[in-house]
Amino acid sequence: MTRALIVIDVQNDFCPGGALAVAEGDTIVPGINELMSEFDTVILTQDWHPAGHSSFASSHDGKDPMQMIDMPYGPQVLWPDHCIQGSHGALFHPDLTTDRADLIIRKGFNPAIDSYSAFFENDHSTPTGLEGYLRTRGIENLTMVGLATDFCVNFSAVDAAQLGFIVTVLTDLCRGIDLDGSLLAALDGMRDAGVTIT
Numbered sequence: 001m002t003r004a005l006i007v008i009d010v011q012n013d014f015c016p017g018g019a020l021a022v023a024e025g026d027t028i029v030p031g032i033n034e035l036m037s038e039f040d041t042v043i044l045t046q047d048w049h050p051a052g053h054s055s056f057a058s059s060h061d062g063k064d065p066m067q068m069i070d071m072p073y074g075p076q077v078l079w080p081d082h083c084i085q086g087s088h089g090a091l092f093h094p095d096l097t098t099d100r101a102d103l104i105i106r107k108g109f110n111p112a113i114d115s116y117s118a119f120f121e122n123d124h125s126t127p128t129g130l131e132g133y134l135r136t137r138g139i140e141n142l143t144m145v146g147l148a149t150d151f152c153v154n155f156s157a158v159d160a161a162q163l164g165f166i167v168t169v170l171t172d173l174c175r176g177i178d179l180d181g182s183l184l185a186a187l188d189g190m191r192d193a194g195v196t197i198t
């Protein structure tokens with residue numbers, strides 16, 4: 001069975017010193033680089049927002065980062081400005097091996113909708129195209145690593161499992177944000193969706 005490694009959002013803004021830093025986010029980079037040699041196909045995802053994106057607290061009067069807001073597609077956490085297209089923060093961590101990537105999929109570019117998942121925007125219906133890419137290449141088995149465990153890794157893994165892919169998340173090579181218990185909830189949700197967690 002054809003397998004792919006999907007490396008989620010290992011970008012400067014999610015690493016220490018970045019705008020939405022995940023604790024120890026940078027420590028997973030060497031392990032991810034080593035793991036790439038075990039896969040024929042490596043895919044990277046890149047959070048890629050236009051300035052003024054609707055998921056930024058700064059785009060909403062009187063709102064602070066980490067507050068919730070109701071969007072037409074459901075509840076949405078408001079984030080600090082991060083991963084702005086073309087910015088240093090949106091670049092991959094400088095030590096991440098990017099040469100092995102067959103595909104770099106960018107997400108979150110729609111100003112009105114956030115996109116945690118590599119498969120669908122947060123309306124859970126607008127596709128990114130990744131499903132078609134994988135299916136047309138005959139890839140059925142996915143291993144996911146990266147940032148953040150409880151947001152983009154979680155949403156990507158659950159969507160992939162629901163689409164019928166065989167999904168494993170290697171938690172040693174992920175780090176989480178953990179907002180109000182979101183890390184444990186994400187691990188439970190991924191298991192419930194049929195994702196193998198190691």
Ligand code: VGL
Nearest residue numbers: 009047079147148151152
């Ligand atoms: C992410 C929050 C906002 C992630 C992206 O990569 O997990 N989290 N944008």
Ligand code: ZN
Nearest residue numbers: 047082083108
């Ligand atoms: Zn984002």
